[in-house]
Each structure stands twice: as structure tokens, then as C-alpha cells.
Amino acid sequence: MRTLKNKKSILGILFLLTGLVLVSIPLYVEWNQNKEVKAMEQALSLIAQSDGTEPVALEEIPNLTLTEEELMHVMELEIPFIDMKQHILEKTTDDNLNIALTQIKPEQVPGVGNFTVAGHRGYRDGRHFSNLARVPIGEKVYLHAGEDTYVYEIISSEVIEPTFVEVLDDTQGKNEITMITCTISGKKRVAVKGELVERTSRK
Known part of the structure; x- marks a missing residue:
């Protein structure tokens, strides 16, 4: 016993x-x-x-x-609705994703075509793109690049398959931002898209 x-x-x-x-x-x-x-x-x-x-x-x-x-070449992405302000690094690598958001497509230009951004969910609430899925349609997203700020309005939010890379393509006649992160399970992706509504400059 x-x-x-x-x-x-x-x-x-x-x-x-x-x-x-x-x-x-x-x-x-x-x-x-x-x-x-x-x-x-x-x-x-x-x-x-x-x-x-x-x-x-x-x-x-x-x-x-x-x-x-x-x-x-570091930029900054601000989403007031989820109280998020994160740096964006120019290239998507495992190391870069560990410390910041990253640009998905090479040689992107803010405010031109579909500006794509990737980010981890983060271990804790509030880190990286952990709350991205909570951002509702109609909210504003601010991309700060040098002296310029590009203001986007959210137009869609959806869960997609990892293979659906078409979400990153440019749409003719539109200037957009597409933000991508994993779902909680990691098996699918959350894609939140915004359309450019304003550009301001501090110059």
C-alpha cells in the first residue's frame, strides 16, 4: 500500500x-x-x-x-478599436514575426494596390494580431509610413484557408490593406481587409 x-x-x-x-x-x-x-x-x-x-x-x-x-524601412500600424500599435518590418521571416508585424509582399508601397501585413496572434491578449478578428467593419486602421499616414476603413473580415492566397492580390482600381493572422487553432487564417479613405502628411 x-x-x-x-x-x-x-x-x-x-x-x-x-x-x-x-x-x-x-x-x-x-x-x-x-x-x-x-x-x-x-x-x-x-x-x-x-x-x-x-x-x-x-x-x-x-x-x-x-x-x-x-x-x-520600419512602418507602424495602429488600430484604435483594439488599442493596438505595432511596428511593421519590411520582410516576413520567422525571426521578424516573433518581434513585430511584417509585410507579406516584397516592395509594397503604402496607399497603392493591396498593402499586405502578417502577424502572429501572440501568447498573451493584446500582442501582435491577437485581437484582429474583433475589429468590426467600419472601423479605421492607420498605417504610419515616414511623414505620411494612410487611413483605411475596414470593409471585410473573414476566416479563410491557408491556401487562399488570392486574398493578397491587388484589386483593380482599389487601394487596400489586408491583415492576416492565424485562428486560435492555427489551422485557418483570419483576413481583415480595409479600403483607403484618406492620406495625411506631417510635412
Whole structure:
């Protein structure tokens, strides 16, 4: 009887330890990602403050994974309805998706054709595109690119198959934005599309 109780105790401890490991892995990954995000934000701040006459000392920033050239092309996406403001990196790679949103198609131009953006759901609520599916039709999305801001109005939100890449195509005569993320299960994709309604400039 005592041996059986000991085995149950050991199994209980093993289950507990396994649970702790499973919980801690995403937290550890997110902790590392947060360091990279902070490094990117620090680098962007230094570049913004620079007058261009001297090189920016980006090599002194720990955990920075992006080059100065990559940072020069960073944009920002703002969706007030879900209180989201995220940077957009120029290329979609696994590393880039871990720290920010990314452009899906190469050499995209804001306000021209179908500007496509990808993003993870994130481990926690509010990170990346975790709340993208909640954005209703009629809400505004703001794409900040340099001195210009492109305002889009949401016109559709749907769940699609991962193979339905046609959602990224340009529509003749329309300037749009298409934002893509995974469903909770990861088996399908959420595609939210907006149409350009305004462009403003701070120049």
C-alpha cells in the first residue's frame, strides 16, 4: 500500500513539473522576444533623433537583431478599436514575426494596390494580431509610413484557408490593406481587409 502511495506521489510531482515546464516555455520565449522588441524601439528612437551627420551607434544596443537599413524601412500600424500599435518590418521571416508585424509582399508601397501585413496572434491578449478578428467593419486602421499616414476603413473580415492566397492580390482600381493572422487553432487564417479613405502628411 505504501509503495502504491509513493508511486502516486511521484506521478503527481511529475505531472506538476511537466505543467510548470509547459507554462514556462511560452513565458521564456516571450521574455526573449520582449528584449528584442525593446532593442528595436531603442534603435528606432536613436535613428529618429539623429541628424544624419554621424553614424548611429546601433552596435551598442544589446539584443538588437535588425540592421540599420532594415530599421529605416520600419512602418507602424495602429488600430484604435483594439488599442493596438505595432511596428511593421519590411520582410516576413520567422525571426521578424516573433518581434513585430511584417509585410507579406516584397516592395509594397503604402496607399497603392493591396498593402499586405502578417502577424502572429501572440501568447498573451493584446500582442501582435491577437485581437484582429474583433475589429468590426467600419472601423479605421492607420498605417504610419515616414511623414505620411494612410487611413483605411475596414470593409471585410473573414476566416479563410491557408491556401487562399488570392486574398493578397491587388484589386483593380482599389487601394487596400489586408491583415492576416492565424485562428486560435492555427489551422485557418483570419483576413481583415480595409479600403483607403484618406492620406495625411506631417510635412
